[in-house]
Amino acid sequence: MPLASLRLTPTPPFNFAETLSSHGWVVLAPNTYHKETNSFSRIEELPGGAVVHLRVSAEGENVLIRAESAATLTAAQKNVIKTRVAHMLRLDDDYSTFYKLARKKGPPWAILARRGLGRMFRSPTVWEDAVKTVLTTNIAWGGTKRMAATLVNKWGAPSPLDPKQRAFPTPQAIAAVPLKKFEAKAGLGYRGPYLHQLARRLSAGELDLQVWLDPSIPADDLYRQLLAVKGIGPYAAANLLMLLGRYDRLGYDTIYRDFVSAKYFSGRVLPLKDMLAVYDDWGEWKFLAYWFEMVMAEE
Template sequence: MASDRPWQWCELELLLGISAEAFQLEKAVCSHGLFMMAPNYWDPLSNTLTRPLRLPFSDHRSSSGSVIVTISQPSHRPSSLTLRVHGTCSVSPQQQHALLAQVSRMLRLSETEEKAVREFRNMHNYGDDDQNKSFTGRVFRSPTLFEDMVKCILLCNCQWSRTLSMAQALCELQLELQNVSSFSSSQKVENENFIPRTPATKESRKKHRSRTSGLSSKGKLLKKKLELEAEGNLQEDHVLATSLNSNLPPIDTDENLCQHCKACENSKELSADDESFCGFSNGRGYFAMGGIGNFPSPEELASLDESFLAKRCKLGYRAGRIVKLARAIIEGRIQLGLFEELSKDASLLSYNQLAGHLKEIEGFGPFTRSNVLMCMGYYHVIPTDSETIRHLKQVHSRKSTTQTVQRDVEEIYGKYEPYQFLAYWSEIWDFYGRRFGKMNEMSCSDYKLITASNMKNKGGGERKRKQAS
């Protein structure tokens, strides 16, 4: 890297193993709408995925920090993926394991998932000449089950454009919550410039109390910080410049822990022409300049007031469901680790157990449950909504209704058991490709164009989106 670059980074290698032969990063990522949702950033020019990932602290403290990671598949080493970890020149073995595990989950690189992809492709008569297909049997998901669950809630009862906006708002909020941590430590000299030196008037304190009376302590801190920013008392440039590193874990200094390290200093500019960033300049700018943080953790969301979250991120009724889910997780009433363990074999018995657990959680109706279970590796149930009805009408000439759609999908896709969803989604994704072009080549500014109105046949009507949960 050029010596006038300020950013440190190191690279890790993830061997694809049995996945190497037919694996293509752009198709593994751009295979489901989840890849379009913040904080994921797909760069179509460099075929790289960039997003924050969480790391455990190297000294085994309970909390964690985030680092921005860029994932690429080098053309000269297609049997492996390269993870570029930004903001540090080394990561500990524990942190390496955490990063690789999150990436493996997103791209479904386990033996169980690989078996499902292979069996589906054989069942669906995929051959060597089908490499140009937009969907190849691997469905992108999030690095954590919690993020998948919340995003499945965001899919309900709204247009795709609003789903994208809500996900982005949650990631913007997470960045603010990181800054609150620094803001609340105002007694430290290095954070002194976050606090106005003149005390607020009694009147402003009274107004502040009335506006924040319904907020938790962290929510009140965030509210106060936002007010100070609006008054010009906070230096926003400094906030954005430090926010990406404000919650980073301590990094081990042994450079032998990295397979490749480079560092640079004394520059305030990013260059899109600098090949050492492998296309990351756009991705890094998306986070550093766009006010986007990581996806909020259960701990971060559980501390917030439901009404504040609903208003701040425009979540509506979903805010209450998300906060209750987060609180149940941190209180141990919902054990996501147990859910993940049950899903490893993807058996019908474990499916029924997981479906039963999810059914007890507020807001996880049939549509949301089916989507979450699909994210967990169960493909024999198709989540049905108005989009399913539209697809069956346009592609299969079925006059499906909300009462008959489940029966219709079973008749059409039953021959692909236990991979009915993969067969259905293959048709959906190919249809999107014909309407909007290849998903891996779309600009992120065009994601909101994927709406029901833009998928109508000429002269055809479109059913009103049905309520689902």
């Protein structure tokens, strides 16, 4: 069982532990969060079908990736692993203007830069992020975890080192399952047909979700593209924008409503425009301001 040790060097400020705990995705299959060792692991299927075990942790100022595989990894496979983990941890994103604005605002915001807060954990592919976002709609977190685990356990590629452990299923794996069978086995409710159709479109080459990462696409155009996908409404689109590195639109849900009403309006629920206007002065960073204000309030 060959084991490769790969390293990434983040641009400071970077806080590995805070990045892992910044978003609930870290506990959704096929991710496993190891809080006691400040690390996470997952099974990852690479282009060509190789399936590897990844364990990601901090090593001083670096990020250490331990990749275990059935066969020795090629240089190209190692580069794919490094690129995907860097994407998950947002190592290539620039938060300098966010930190500048936070410092300008003073306490408690200035602590964001000192602690290296701002990066939010995400999936290695837009496909996985899109699926998991749809799984969060109109359901409690426990239901989201159950559905993600079902998709992985039923249609994810098994590891040759331990067939009980599986990767996140590819669009091709989902598209190959007849719709009726998928609905019956997945237990996703109304989400099933939407995700099955999305998988079929991706598998047929009709749609490429990775292009949504292109920063040159105007934010409003990207938002409209997201809404054009069946199953993605305003809430899901706003959360996907955040996962794509666009923070200028807020996702209004019960969590946002309850936090903002308690924090700013003495428990009163105001009209939507007033609830959303709370973070207007953060401009392109308003989602991050909301999210990390909530994180700091919970500490």
